[in-house]
Amino acid sequence: MISREEFRSIAHNGLWKQNTGLVQLLGLCPLLAISTNMVNAVMLSLATILVMALANVAVASLRNLIPHEIRIPVFILIVAALVTVVDLLFNAWFHQLYVILGIFIPLIVTNCIVLARVEAFAAKNPALHSTLDGIFMGIGLLWTLALLGALRELIGSGTLLAGIEMVIPGASAIQVLPADYPGFLLAILPPGAFILLGCLIAWKNWLDQRAAARERARPASPATPAEPAGEASPAPAG
Amino acid sequence: MAHYLFLLIGAVLVNNVVLVKILGLCPFMGVSKKLETAYGMGAATTFVLTLATGASFIIDHYLLIPFGLEYLRTLSFIVTIAAIVQLTEMVIAKTSPMLQQVLGIYLPLITTNCAVLGVPLINISHSYGFMESLLFGAGSAIGFSLVLVLFAGIRERVDGAEVPLPFKGAAIAMVTAGLMSLAFMGFAGLDRY
Amino acid sequence: MEIVTSPHVLKPVSITRVMGQVCLALLPGIAVYSWLIGPALLLQLGIASLTALAAEALLLKLRGKPVSPFLMDGSALVTAWLIALTFPPLSPWWLTATGVLFAIVIAKQLYGGLGQNPFNPAMVAFAACIVAFPALMSQWPAQGLSLSFGQQLEVVFGLAPRIDALTAATPLDAMKTALKMDGVHASVQELLANQTLYGTFAGRGWEWVTSAYLLGGLFLLWRRVITWHVPVAFVLGLLLISGLCWSLDPARYADPLFHLFSGGAMLGAFFIATDPVSGCTTPRGKLIFGFGAGALAYLIRVFGAFPDGIAFAVLIMNLCAPLIDLFCQPAVFGKKKEAP
Amino acid sequence: MELLIAIAVMALGAVVLGAALGYASIKFKVEGDPIVEKVDAILPQTQCGQCGFPGCKPYAEAIVKGEAEINQCPPGGDEGVRKLADLLGKEYKPLSAEHGEEKPKAVAVIREETCIGCTLCIQACPVDAIVGAAKQMHTVVESLCTGCELCLKPCPVECIDMVPVPETLDTWKWKYPVIEIKPAEGRKAA
Amino acid sequence: MSEAKVYTAPAMALRTALTLLIFVVLFTGLLAGAYQWTRPAIEASLLAEKMKFINEVLPAGSYDNELLADTLSLPPTPELGLKQPSTVYRARRGGEPAALVLEAVAPDGYSGDIRLVLGITADGDITGVRVVQHKETPGLGDYIEPGKDKNKEQPWISQFAGLNYPQVADAEWKVKKDKGRFDYRSGATVTPRAVVGAVHKAVRFAVTHRQELFAQEGKP
């Protein structure tokens, strides 16, 4: 079984500390290509979560049967089979999304996170842990992707949840910014994706650095709450 | 002939795999810290990607389509690619320790480079013929190597800049990639005539 | 102990002075341009300068850097002016401001500010805006349009509607779209015969603006702010490739002179491609950089999807600059082939 | 039927590829790992064991096997971590606090009057920097001492001190230029 | 794998091949099963997708035949801008020719081809035009897609519906800027010119060839 501690550490790793998109910088292609709006982003991450969880279970339970020399091909085989299943499922029931997500569903196979987690975690840990790891890594991806998608959509066209009708028929997008907002198209194009992800990474670094600075400051002098160090971290010039 | 030329230009510059198609980003971010490693990764990827496009074309046209098994594409392509990568790695390790030194740690990473699977899939969706597929594969690989090397050059320089602390490292690299991608948009339209 | 090191004497030069000379050299161009377009240009210069200084000050403060020495260096002003000069003069104020913010915040300060940006900030702004707002960025005051300052003010601040009659494509753009719509106009010659749009050797009126930039550029050369390498190579690149196309099919391609004095060519050759920070620094590197930028600018403006190619050409060459420099390292004293 | 064809086609591929891979894995086997040497060359060879391994080489091996982080060697300092990160293509991390801090270089000095000549420190010193025979006063050869502090504990009379190495014209270094515009200095410290 | 057994190369080859085989068989089986299971749903989706466009250009109630079954394969037709074979769907009401749904391409869009579907009645009335695929600049040229058009009530593309070919003279098939009858959005005239031109040609083609198009024996 799994202890509370282990659960927390797996969850923390997946959601924040080892966040695939912001820290490990793996699985970037779908992250950037599909995050043009929030709906696409969320749907692709759901598919990825599904694959990751299943792949981790499969590998973790079969790990003792797989000879070392061909473990990579076998892992890939497993992942690829699962991905194709998910691909078929999307094609059957979310056809419009399937068309939009395009080759990025099959590309979950090479999505480095899946393999990396399979190799780094599932191949060494029991099935339950691995499933959880897969799920939390996936949720970590989900929120990053959703946030990125939301940002890009908002800056790029001033709406949120465009295309929701493909998932929930009848629902419609929310116009957040005024209708005559000109739309900073760059955000939706690849350059915007890179730059905004860069900013998200920096945002996470900033939070972490601020937390670390607080941590360091606390034992020394607990009475320095309004410390400006974090917000304007100067470049390490000296 | 002009058709092939424009196909190549398109694959290398206009529809660059990394900056426009957004494929193969993990190695793009991962092995671009130094120029030498970028050269190595570029060479290795070019080799494997070209081979992979050829192999997947053959598999698709002579195994999958005749039997109506198109849904097995992903599975068969990726397993083939993984095997090619692993074989290449072993052969290089044995035959050329020099090359192994240079490429060693990057070769296994290629399997998880989505460009290597993505390019064959794009080939199929564009219904390219064998020559076209091969050319598109090679072009994409060259495009990948090109931007990887250029990116590494810039990253080495930016490494010395006084980048604000939260942006140090991956974040500024992302921003740089974004501006590169912006610059590459300038090629838009150059593959038409 | 603080070490005061040798040398103990310095030449009386400063960055502020260098940037000041660049601004000075831009003045003839600005004068002719605003005479052609109207005072809106000065308005744009003002908007851009204010935004740039404010953004620079804010970012410096956030980064915990001293504000005044860096504001005084004048580089933000150069960036702002170049943005104002390359954006359409009747752009809404927020477009100019967005461009400047993008240049100063993302292209410059995120990399550590002055001297450390790998891309030309002004051109990043131009590229980002033309990609994000293609319609606004490809509309220029229509030929022969004369608006009072008040009217121009209203247009820039969005108080008056942006009517179609106000704007038109620039001569470069017009020529490209006309040629694209095969059949309407037969040849370049036929187009160039249009006296209201095209002047003696380039776009009507524009030719004098570009000539004024050339003048300013020569001043920079004389003051040794820039070296001859980049401008000469740039012009050469543009001339060579436009000459080649022109000699192959003069009906489809305009003559080199037209290209040299159209759009941002002169501004690009002397003021933009010469940005020392983001360009090449070795002599041979500068030649390659300039040539590449000139050639690419032609390819993009003639075959590509954008009205003018200077911005993208310069950005693409910025990308290559570190590598070009790496391969063009001059030989160090004593490491050359052989002494005579 | 379709199912069978699918399986047959894939099985064919699997057999071919599997055979090739298996064959190659034996035919093209190589031994040895040059990376350990490279890692070891970066480590400062102080042999102090602060990294949690009995010497620099074992730590190098552990790093390469992925069993140890790259930020466990305090004598190597920040720069050592950076070099390792560079070599191994990993992200730089600050020195791990649990393994100790980077200290200015010091050497051991034996207080001659207290030393009883027990030879325990000689045995402890990993780099043979202490000379002396049994029952005689020992001395540390300053130029050989790496400052690992391993000799401090075994000494029964606690006669060994770590003394910072004084600066001489030979070891003096030009300083990093003082950045003269620096209202930011105060903040930098924060 | 605690005890390291030493294999010869062929033995190793056999061993790996067999292991891989087992896994491949296992997972291919799984996959094939999933395929069989999802196939009906996928086919239904594909059909639905096709019908969606057809319904947009041709009101569902205006015909009573099995539209998707009454098709005709056209060879590459320059009049339609097509370099590849295409399919024409023939709507009939009570067996009489009612309308045609055909594909066309505007090759001179701002960034490449613009693919269209048109519905044209037997009398030359346009029942609808839709853009299936294009690469025009987002925010500038993409208003030809009704979903992207800021004017939601009267999307740009809707101005074709109801026009009749011979009645609207050839000279009027132009954007207003070129002295025609069609609107355009300022700053982006290349795209509407291309679309108008393509629709013009396609209607002309349909009207001049309607007899053959309805009469020809199609492959169901």
Added chain:
Amino acid sequence: MLQKLFKFKGGVKPAYNKHQSVGTPIATAPLPSRLVIPLHQSIGGTPQPVVAVGDKVLKGQLIGAADGWISAAVHASTSGTVTDIGPYLVPHPSGLSIDCVVIEPDGEERWIERQPLDYRAMAPEAVRTYLQQSGVVGLGGAVFPSHAKLTPSRDVPMEELVINGAECEPWITCDDLIMRERAAEIVSGIGLFRDLLQPKRVLIGIEDNKPEAVAAMKAAVQTAGEPFEVLAVPTLYPAGGAKQLIRVLTGKEIPAAKRSTDLGVQCFNVATAWTAWRAVAHGEPVINRIVTLTGNAGKPRNWEVLIGTPMDQLLPLAEPAPDTDGVIMGGPMMGFLIPAPDVPVIKATNCLIAHSPTLFPPKPPEMPCIRCGECARACPQELQPFELYWWSRARNFGKTQEYSLFDCIECGCCSYVCPAHIPLVQYFRFSKSEIWAREKDKKMAEGAKDRFEFKQYREEREKAEKAEKLAKAAAAQAAKKAAEAAAAAGSEASPAPPADDPEAAKKAAIAAAMARAKAQRAAVQPRNTDSVSPDQAEEIAAIDARRQQAGLEPPAPSPEPAPAAAPDGKEA
């Protein structure tokens, strides 16, 4: 004879400021109240003191003997008493102290016995040693022991000897004055160098802003009848840098990695030639030199100063203005502010400039580099200072070396022209020191590693030896036992001596071997068995049991596994 001059790239033209100090001839500075003579005054080994506190010394007496070939002797500058030998502040940018000999002058200026040397009659080797013992070092600034530079390369014939009278730094005029006033002795000194090096040509380069010096030297050369060429070179800092002057006069470029003799050239300063001639012709070791006192001073002038004179006793001669706030030793381009007013004049002291904020305004704040390339255009070594700066600032020392950091001669041209006011040279010095320190660390680490590995090997061996010994002892015992047993058996069955019985002997040998093996096993018993938990002990027992079953160990004298081994382990 017309000689073609070459050009070097780069260079700058700062204001000369030489006219102030050339108006008056060289004068002799008064004897100071105290002389502080650093032992280490030239490149290379630190001379060992050969006098003790309280010793009386004569003027010119050896007080520090050269330590190794690259090292030069140090002498008492006047007669007097040694009052101290110990660390004193010296003129060095570090502000550190080094060992100095302090002499209290007795005012008598009693010389040692001085003898002219007939150097032509001596072996060149002996002349070099003599120069070393006379403390002749380069006075051009680098203070490299001259005798070492006077050794021609073995396989490259010497082509040119370049004499450096360029004196390119602003303010400094000591070489100018010495050439004007002592040209004949300089020419004789050059003759000495020529005889030692045997070059094909001798070229004397003097910047063309010193026409008097050129004329004086030309006249002296003519008088001496020597075939030396005196050439006026264009005034352009740093034309006096050895590499630049050699380039200008001969067209040869000396790379950083090579010595100039490898290209058949050698370069000496004019003052060096003069001191060498004094040493040979008059038997006077180097105890004084010409120092320019100038800057913010009322009476700028050149003085002949005893080595060791505290600068605070010297500077008043020039009557510095009241706003003087420091002293630069050397020129404004390469010199440094002395760390304290009382540091002594050393052989490298060519000029003291009184520093004031009006003459040398404080530097404007450092801005970031804008890569304008001015520095690269000014660099006489054709380096790319902005790249060196970029990587030095980022502390990426590998990159600085890729950009040829060590070719930098620290001339300061780049800093001089930089519009961003970056103290570039300082960055380069910083990088150089760091690289040297790192190299030292690396050597140290390699040594430590070797010694560590050797120690491990030795411990292994010692362990093995100990085990061997133990085994031998055990074997001997076993043999004895066996012999006893055999004897017992023999006495029962046949009285034949055991040696005659091959069977028994064999058995004994086998028993001995087995005992040895056992002892060895016991000896190498892993340490961690000495504090085992009960279940671990159990496990060990189980393993032993399995071993026995497998017949790997004779069951008979079953050893108590853990406890028995423990003491062994400790002892080993």
